[in-house]
Every structure is written in C-alpha cells, then in structure tokens.
Amino acid sequence: MKYIDYYEVLGIPRTASDKEIKQAYRQLARQHHPDLHQGDAKQAAEEKFKAVNEAYEVLGDPEKRSKYDQLGRNWQTGQDFEPAGTGFAYSTHNTADFDLGGFGFSDFFANIFGQDFAQRRQTGRPASFKGEDIEAEISLSIEELLNGAEKDLHLTTPNACIACAGQRFTSRGVCPACGGLGMTEESKTVKVKIPPGLHPGASLRLKGLGGQGHGGGADGDLYLHIKAASHPSWQLANKADLTMDLTLLPEQAVLGAKIPVSTPHGQLQVKVQPGVRSGQQLRLKGKGLPQGPGRYGDLFLKIRIDIPARLTDEELALYRQIQKLKAPAAEN
Numbered sequence: 001m002k003y004i005d006y007y008e009v010l011g012i013p014r015t016a017s018d019k020e021i022k023q024a025y026r027q028l029a030r031q032h033h034p035d036l037h038q039g040d041a042k043q044a045a046e047e048k049f050k051a052v053n054e055a056y057e058v059l060g061d062p063e064k065r066s067k068y069d070q071l072g073r074n075w076q077t078g079q080d081f082e083p084a085g086t087g088f089a090y091s092t093h094n095t096a097d098f099d100l101g102g103f104g105f106s107d108f109f110a111n112i113f114g115q116d117f118a119q120r121r122q123t124g125r126p127a128s129f130k131g132e133d134i135e136a137e138i139s140l141s142i143e144e145l146l147n148g149a150e151k152d153l154h155l156t157t158p159n160a161c162i163a164c165a166g167q168r169f170t171s172r173g174v175c176p177a178c179g180g181l182g183m184t185e186e187s188k189t190v191k192v193k194i195p196p197g198l199h200p201g202a203s204l205r206l207k208g209l210g211g212q213g214h215g216g217g218a219d220g221d222l223y224l225h226i227k228a229a230s231h232p233s234w235q236l237a238n239k240a241d242l243t244m245d246l247t248l249l250p251e252q253a254v255l256g257a258k259i260p261v262s263t264p265h266g267q268l269q270v271k272v273q274p275g276v277r278s279g280q281q282l283r284l285k286g287k288g289l290p291q292g293p294g295r296y297g298d299l300f301l302k303i304r305i306d307i308p309a310r311l312t313d314e315e316l317a318l319y320r321q322i323q324k325l326k327a328p329a330a331e332n
C-alpha cells in the first residue's frame with residue numbers, strides 16, 4: 001500500500017497544534033467542497049475533499065495522530081509502505097473488512113485505522129458535549145481601556161452539526177448536512193460589556209458566547225483578546241507605557257518652562273528643567289494605561305526642540321547677538 005503524508009495533505013508542519021490542524025482542515029474542506037465545483041473540477045475537488053477528510057480524521061484525533069506519528073517521519077506520499085521494521089503493531093486488513101464503504105478512505109487508512117474507525121461508528125455518538133470555544137480580537141481606544149465600554153461584536157460561531165452530532169460522518173458516509181465539517185457556522189452580533197482598566201494584551205473570557213453545546217452540554221466560551229487602537233498623540237510603548245512627543249521652543253529648552261500636556265488622565269502642567277536636550281525623555285509616572293487593579297503604566301514625553309516657522313526681525317537680531325557672543329572670530 002502507499003504511504004500518505006497527512007501533514008502534507010493539510011499543508012501543515014508536523015509540529016502543528018490541534019488548533020492549527022483544525023483551522024487548516026476547515027479551510028481546505030470549504031475550499032474543495034464538491035458542491036462548489038462543476039464539470040471536470042468537481043471530480044478533482046471530490047478527490048481532494050476525501051483526502052482532506054481522511055487526513056483530519058487521523059491528525060484531528062490525538063490518539064490516531066500519535067499512532068500515525070509512530071510510523072516514522074521519513075515516508076513520503078506514494079511510497080510503498082510496509083510497516084514491518086517500524087516497530088509498529090500492524091495487522092493486515094483491507095477496506096472490505098470494515099464497513100467503510102461510502103467514506104472514501106484509502107487502503108492506507110483502512111489498514112491502520114479502519115478497525116478503530118469502524119468500532120467508533122458502532123459505539124455511536126456522544127450523548128452530550130460542550131460547545132467549541134472561539135477567539136476574537138477587539139481594538140479599544142485608550143479612553144475605552146481606561147473607562148470600559150459597551151461594544152457590538154460580530155462573531156461567527158461554529159455550532160456542532162445536529163445531523164452528525166459534530167462527528168463529520170453519519171453511518172453511511174460523509175455527513176450530508178454539514179458536508180463533513182462537523183459544524184455549521186452562525187453569524188451573530190452580541191453586545192459585550194468591557195470592564196474598565198484592561199491593558200492591551202489582556203484577554204477576557206466571556207462564557208457561553210462560543211459554539212452551541214450539544215445534548216445539554218454547555219455552550220463554548222469566547223476568548224476576547226484586547227488590543228489598543230492607535231491614537232494620534234499617544235503611542236503604545238509596551239504593555240501599559242505610552243510615549244508622546246513634546247515639542248519645545250529653543251528658549252524653553254534653554255531656560256526651562258511649564259508646558260501643558262494632555263495625558264489619558266487629563267491635562268497636566270509639566271515642568272521642564274533648563275538645559276533639557278532633544279531626544280531626552282521625561283517620565284510621567286502612572287499616567288499610562290491600566291496595568292492591573294489600580295496600577296498604571298507611565299507616559300514618556302520625548303523632547304523635540306524646534307524653531308518657529310517664522311522669526312520676527314527683533315528675534316533674528318537677538319539670535320545674531322548670541323551668535324556673536326559664541327563665535328566672534330567667525331563673524332563677518
């Protein structure tokens with residue numbers, strides 16, 4: 001029989017996580033679903049769809065995946081495969097030994113996993129299970145991070161297919177209701193309450209907003225990852241620290257000044273010491289984003305020194321005087 005590289009079929013590395021495997025499978029199964037293709041393309045899609053389904057049947061199940069991985073890594077798709085010498089317990093079966101008709105599995109699958117698969121069909125569907133957890137991301141303004149907000153979220157939730165109870169196959173083959181995906185997708189808009197004091201990178205777990213449970217099992221949860229939206233004056237430096245530019249006139253830098261600064265926590269008068277340099281940073285402690293209960297990051301002011309676009313004759317005359325003082329010899 002011919003070896004099949006299931007990782008190659010799903011286009012994923014051998015180190016792929018369960019989540020990556022599921023994502024790759026769903027994407028390929030949608031792409032190659034035979035109902036979406038016509039004519040010659042339909043048959044090619046059917047072949048590809050079968051292959052993808054088979055690969056996921058193995059890699060999507062930790063037990064089968066580990067059994068498959070034991071076969072070794074050096075085999076390539078299409079190579080004549082003899083499990084002898086791999087140390088793998090193996091018995092010869094052929095497709096006809098199990099009721100695998102209609103599932104479209106390869107001989108390779110039938111030989112190695114056919115028995116497990118057929119047995120699992122006989123034990124039937126799980127009576128109940130929890131709905132799938134999902135993840136989403138939301139960008140919040142700095143004000144929303146500080147004060148909390150109520151937001152509308154558009155979600156696509158995977159609900160276990162009722163026809164096959166999320167098992168992807170019915171007793172006769174690929175489930176016709178979900179096309180083998182094991183789930184149907186539902187788009188919905190939900191209102192979520194964002195509590196005040198979240199920092200970018202935090203995650204909220206919102207119970208029951210994931211996929212529907214089955215047979216009395218709880219609905220899945222939503223893991224909402226918090227991001228900071230960009231802001232015209234404050235930039236996120238790390239988890240909770242912000243930076244902003246503070247532009248000074250040359251005389252403010254030389255003589256020192258009190259400058260009004262807008263922070264996320266309101267307006268402040270910032271005292272700039274005489275002799276401050278361009279590029280220097282001033283730290284306003286605790287004026288950044290929330291970092292935990294009652295704790296805040298810092299706001300760093302990056303000093304820039306700029307000259308006004310226009311100087312009056314009087315100002316220019318004064319600058320000339322400074323120039324003379326500094327370098328009398330170079331003066332014309």
Ligand SMILES: [Zn+2]
Nearest residue numbers: 161164175178
């Ligand atoms: Zn189904």
